[in-house]
Amino acid sequence: xxxxxxxxxxxxxxxxxxxxxxxxxxxxxxxxxxxxxxxxxxxxxxxxxxxxxxxxxxxxxxxxxxxxxxxxxxxxxxxxxxxxxxxxxxxxxxxxxxxxxxxxxxxxxxxxxxxxxxxxxxxxxxxxxxxxxxxxxxxxxxxxxxxxxxxxxxxxxxxxxxxxxxxxxxxxxxxxxxxxxxxxxxxxxxxxxxxxxxxxxxxxxxxxxxxxxxxxxxxxxxxxxxxxxxxxxxxxxxxxxxxxxxxxxxxxxxxxxxxxxxxxxxxxxxxxxxxxxxxxxxxxxxxxxxxxxxxxxxxxxxxxxxxxxxxxxxxxxxxxxxxxxxxxxxxxxxxxxxxxxxxxxxxxxxxxxxxxxxxxxxxxxxxxxxxxxxxxxxxxxxxxxxxxxxxxxxxxxxxxxxxx
Numbered sequence: 001x002x003x004x005x006x007x008x009x010x011x012x013x014x015x016x017x018x019x020x021x022x023x024x025x026x027x028x029x030x031x032x033x034x035x036x037x038x039x040x041x042x043x044x045x046x047x048x049x050x051x052x053x054x055x056x057x058x059x060x061x062x063x064x065x066x067x068x069x070x071x072x073x074x075x076x077x078x079x080x081x082x083x084x085x086x087x088x089x090x091x092x093x094x095x096x097x098x099x100x101x102x103x104x105x106x107x108x109x110x111x112x113x114x115x116x117x118x119x120x121x122x123x124x125x126x127x128x129x130x131x132x133x134x135x136x137x138x139x140x141x142x143x144x145x146x147x148x149x150x151x152x153x154x155x156x157x158x159x160x161x162x163x164x165x166x167x168x169x170x171x172x173x174x175x176x177x178x179x180x181x182x183x184x185x186x187x188x189x190x191x192x193x194x195x196x197x198x199x200x201x202x203x204x205x206x207x208x209x210x211x212x213x214x215x216x217x218x219x220x221x222x223x224x225x226x227x228x229x230x231x232x233x234x235x236x237x238x239x240x241x242x243x244x245x246x247x248x249x250x251x252x253x254x255x256x257x258x259x260x261x262x263x264x265x266x267x268x269x270x271x272x273x274x275x276x277x278x279x280x281x282x283x284x285x286x287x288x289x290x291x292x293x294x295x296x297x298x299x300x301x302x303x304x305x306x307x308x309x310x311x312x313x314x315x316x317x318x319x320x321x322x323x324x325x326x327x328x329x330x331x332x333x334x335x336x337x338x339x340x341x342x343x344x345x346x347x348x349x350x351x352x353x354x355x356x357x358x359x360x361x362x363x364x365x366x367x368x369x370x371x372x373x374x375x376x377x378x379x380x381x382x383x384x385x386x387x388x389x390x391x392x393x394x395x396x397x398x399x400x401x402x403x404x
Contacts, residue, residue, distance in 0.1 A: 038210045040113055040182070053210035058106035059203060060092045065108065077200070094202040102192040105203055112209040114181035114189075119203035121148065124173045125157050128395050130199060131192040136218050136381065137185040144221040145386055147395055148191070150374045151221060152177070153317060153335045155253030157397050160318045163310040166249060166337045166376075179248075179376065181219040182212045194392040217245050217378030222386050225372035225394070228257065233265070233355050233366025238375040240387075241349040245379025246342035250288075250351075254332045255370035258357055259403065261294050261326060262367055265354025272347045280343065285353065289334045290314040296325060306332075313337045320400060329402040337376075351375065 037046070039053025054067075060077075062070035076092025097103040108114075121127055127149035134144035144151075152175040153167050154160050162169040168176040181187070187207075193199045222238060229235055237250060247269070256262045263285030268278040282288040286295050295316050297307045306319045318333030343349075355367035389395075 038213075039208050040180070040210060040212070040216075051210070053112075053208045056108075056112075056207055056209060058108070058205040058207070060095050061090075063106070065106065065205075065207070094200050097191060097193045097199050097201060099193060099196050099198055102190050103201075105189045105191055105201075106187075106205045107189075108183070108187040108207060108209075110186070110209050111184045111212050112187075112207055113183065113212065114187060114205060114207045115178075116206040117177040117189075117204070118206075119148075119175050119201060120173050121175075121202075122173075122200040123197075124159065126195045126197075126199065127154065128157050128397055129194040129392055130201075131194060131389065133190045133192070134181065134219070134221075135186075135188040135190075136181075136183045137187075139381065141383075141385065143218055143381075143383060145389055146221050146223040146374050148175070150223055150251060150253060150372060153251045153315075153333060153374075155251065155333055155372055155374075156318055156320060156331050158318070158320070160333060161310060162315065162317055162335070163312070164315060164335065164337060165312045165339060167335070179219055182216045183218070184212050194395070218381050218383075219376075219378055220245075220383060221374055221376045223372065223374050223389065224387065225370075225390060227255075227370035227372075227394075228368040229355060229371065232368055235353050235355055235369075235371045235373070237267075237351040237353055237373045238377075239350045240384045241345070241377070241379065242347070242384045243380040243382075244346050245349070245377055246344040247338060247349060247351065247375070247377045248342050249335070249337045249374075249376035251335045251374040251376075252333070252353075253372040254334065256330050256332070256357075256367070257328055257369050258365060258367055259326055259328045260358050260365075262355070262357045262369070263294065264358065264364060265356035265367075267351070267353045269343050270350040270352075271343070271345045274350075285356075288353075289316060289336050291316060313339060321402060324402060327402045327404070329400065331400065342378075349377070 037049045037051040039051035056065040058065040071088050073092035074087055077094045078090045082089040082091050128147045130148040132146055132148050132151050133142040135142050149155050149157055152169055153162050154169055159173055166179050226235055265285050267282040267288045269280035271279045295306050296304045298304050305325050308316050308319055310317045314336050316334050320331040355369050357365040357367050359365045
């Protein structure tokens with residue numbers, strides 16, 4: 001016989017289960033707060049938490065990052081300026097990297113994570129010829145191999161302010177990276193100068209030594225360029241990735257070779273054995289970069305123009321020249337960070353984007369543009385081999401030619 005005025009057995013059980021779940025969440029939160037914090041993944045919510053992680057920094061004033069060993073240089077690029085002051089007064093703020101040579105910016109032993117990188121090069125207009133490489137845990141092939149200009153979302157060799165969470169480029173030529181880069185045994189960062197002339201580099205690599213959970217993947221970044229496209233209307237952003245991981249970002253340096261709007265193409269993510277058709281398909285190039293309707297707006301005088309923007313997750317940061325619209329030869333720099341929506345894969349990954357414009361009669365036009373891309377992702381090691389990086393001549397940027 002059912003009891004009058006009280007909950008049914010089913011509703012009572014549901015209420016009890018919900019109560020236990022809440023208790024479990026509260027207990028889990030208290031347990032997490034009580035655990036020792038390894039210092040990784042800091043944000044405003046956990047910034048007050050104390051940690052035994054060890055803060056370290058590598059720069060020309062401390063090439064090894066050792067504790068208590070910074071600012072001790074007696075030789076360096078600032079020696080002459082400090083000749084009246086002596087040791088401890090900015091003796092070694094930068095390095096000079098000879099032409100056609102590779103410089104090891106830093107080597108770290110132990111477990112930890114790179115948390116921030118700052119650098120500024122000279123000359124600035126040759127950054128496409130300065131190659132960044134990152135190696136994790138003693139690997140012989142890099143997990144990051146990208147021209148400096150493209151890694152920092154300034155692929156056209158000119159300064160462009162970037163106001164994003166992962167990459168910031170600040171006046172006058174300050175390149176900053178905030179991608180977390182964990183390692184378990186070691187880390188190595190190098191810069192190759194492919195130019196015919198020496199370069200000057202100021203830099204700082206800020207990192208922490210601490211325990212790294214097994215659930216953390218390794219940071220990867222890869223550069224690709226096709227000029228013109230090998231397949232009409234189609235560019236492969238990334239291919240050949242093997243292992244478990246998640247895709248976290250795209251940067252494109254795009255030169256248009258046909259007049260009119262060029263961004264109707266769809267981005268496609270082929271996950272875990274996808275063949276002809278992908279699992280994820282976008283609806284247009286400007287849509288993927290979180291814009292709409294060709295990125296164009298009208299000035300007060302009614303003239304349409306591309307509208308640059310730079311936000312924490314997406315941006316059309318460069319339009320060259322910026323006072324033109326729908327012209328063949330224009331150049332664009334676009335970024336999209338998948339920080340809140342990483343694209344996860346278990347076995348393999350391929351990413352493509354269509355280069356699609358319009359013909360006069362309202363039909364799509366397969367473009368034959370010049371596109372360079374940087375892909376950013378995390379994955380387990382070992383990683384599959386990268387395509388061979390193009391030589392200096394293929395990396396150079398030609399003069400801007402916009403057809404009137």
